[in-house]
Amino acid sequence: MSIMIGLEVHCQLNTESKLFCSCEAYPKDAQPNSSTCEICLGYPGTKPVINKKAIDHVISIGLALGCRINPESYFSRKTYFYPDMPKNYQITQYEVPIASEGSIEVNGMKIRIRRVHLEEDPARILYADGNLETASHVLVDYNRAGTPLAEIVTEPDMKSPKEARAFLEKLSTILEYLKxxxxxxxxxLRVDANISVDGGERAEVKNVTGFENVEKALNYEAVRQQNIVRLGRKVERETRHFDEVAKTTRTLRKKEFEEDYGYIFDPDLPVLDISDEWKSKIEKGMPELPDTMVKRFSKQYGIGDYDAKVIVYTGRDFASFFEDVCRIYSKPKAASRWMINYLLKSLNWRSERISQSRASPDTFSELLAMIDKGEITERYAKEIIKEYVDTGFRPSDIASRSGPKPSLQGLRDIVKKVIKDNTKAASEFAAGKNDALAYLIGAVLKETGKRGDPKEIAKMIKKEISNASVAQ
Ligand SMILES: [Zn+2]
Structure with missing residues (x-):
């Protein structure tokens, strides 16, 4: 059965103050309801004053998604009665948004963007002693009320939950690069996901956070709707809620249409005129976007498309770390290989971004240089990276703490000792068992504190054992 998915993504915009007042938009460690004023609490008689920075952000999102920027757009009141909205309406854009009709490419597929508009975030509702269905009462935190949101609406161009997730991952990287x-x-980012099967009615799963959750909610919904169709029944148009614990969706409201909200133009906010000068000023100030950066990395550093994509799409901080390393260390291919295969793995294990970590381009380059000079083995370097990410100590300090590299003669003595102590493994190897060699190399590395090149050690072991067999 064919699946059609369209997404509405609500992105909280990076501004100092809220959309229509001067309250702080992201107050740190603030008490509930402390970052509020008459405007964002919706007192009668107050008037909104728009935050220009928020408009700038929506224009740059529109441009990055290949949209047309509308020279005139409007603000409307979306009327509904709910405790998260003290005015009983939300100021949003309905008739004409700031940006329309764009598209982006995701894994070779074109996903069309219907519109990008600006609106205010409602307050946050907290279910005091349970969840949506079980709580006896709710608490409301108006710190979030009036935070600027960009709503990005796609056409129903995604054909699977997996594609929807890939789109979201790409979109969020673009938003991050745009700052x-x-x-x-x-x-x-909060997502409303619309899904229908076989051209039937669609269900909307509201307010899902986390891309993995979006994919799970859509997978559940796809199976639910396909089962209904198989039974010869019709899927009903409805709004559903995703239960993050049970990973299922449940009915919230039946049949809901945009027109039900009774939109009216907001008389407090004039037509929003975006001149060509304004638009081109934003365009000129736009940072390099991920896809352009992938092409540049691949060419400039000769690291290939795959590595470039991983580096760029891991995040803006990871990409600039890579560029900083390349300024100090002259082998981009080795740098990308070590960053992707080992540094990133250690960061992921700690659920840390590179910008939050103790790693620095300077110390990481030092590690790469130590491998090149043969001061540490690749195998040991992989272990150093773990400790390096955990502690932020210089790789040279981590390495020197476990003693200097043994001399050739020292290594030979250790090899001799290991063979003497492990006669069984030595004779097994002499009899052609290769597993025994790996065991002996491991035993030598244990003695040296993981210092020494395994290939060199293998050579020594072979030599010692063959000498011994000749002598016998
Ligand atoms: Zn306020």
Whole structure:
């Protein structure tokens, strides 16, 4: 059965203040309801004053997604009654948004963007003693009320939950590169996912955070709808809620249409005129976007498309770390290999981004140089990276703490001792068992504190054992 998925992504924009007042948008460690004023609490008689930075951000998102920037757009009131919205309406853009009709390419597929508009975030609702269905009462935190949101709406161009996730991963990287979205400040992306099977009615799964959750919610929904169709019944149009614990979706509201909200133009906000000068000023100030950077990395550093993609799409901080390393260390291929295969693995294991970690381009380059000079083995370097990411100590300090590299003669003595202590393994190897060699190399490395080149050690072991067999 064919699947059609369209997404609405709400991105909390990176601004100092809220969309219509001067309250701090992302107050750190703030008490609930402390970053509020008459405007974001919706007192009668107050008027919104728009934050220009938020408009700049939506223009740059529109441009990055290949959209047309509309010279005139409007703000409207979306009316609904809910405790998260003290005015009983949300200021949003309905008739004409700031940006329309763009597209981006995801894994060779074109995903069309219907619109990008600006709106205010509602307050945060906390289910005091349970969840949506079980809580006896709710608490409301208006610190979030009025935070600027960009809503990015796609056409239903994705054909599987996996494609939807790939789109979201690409989109969030673009938003991060544009600096319009900053997770470190506590900003988040929330997704409303629309899905239908075989051209039937669609269900909308509301307010899902985390791309893995979006994929899971869509997978569940696809199976649910396919089962309904198989039974010869019709899928109903409805809004559903994703239960993050049970990983299932449940009915929230039946049949809901945008028109049900009774949109009216907001009389407090004039038409938003975006001149060509404004637009081109934003365009000129736009940073390099991920896809352009992938092409540049691949060419400039000769690291190939795959590595370039991994580096760039891991994040802006990871990409600039790579460029900084390449300024100090002259072998980009080796740098990318060690960053992707080992540094990134250690960071992921700690659920850390490179910008939050103790790693620095300077100390990481030092490690790469130590491998080149043969001061440490590759195998030992992999272990140093773990400790390096954990502690931030200089790789040379980590290596020297476990003693200097044994001299050739010293190594030969250790090899002799190991063979003497492990006569069984030695005779097994002499009899042609290769596993025994790996065991002996391991025993030598244990003695040297993991210092010494395994290939060199293997050569020595072979030589010692063959000498011994000749002597017998
Ligand atoms: Zn306020």
């Amino acid at each position: 319009v979205y900053d997770q470190s400040k506590g900003a988040s």
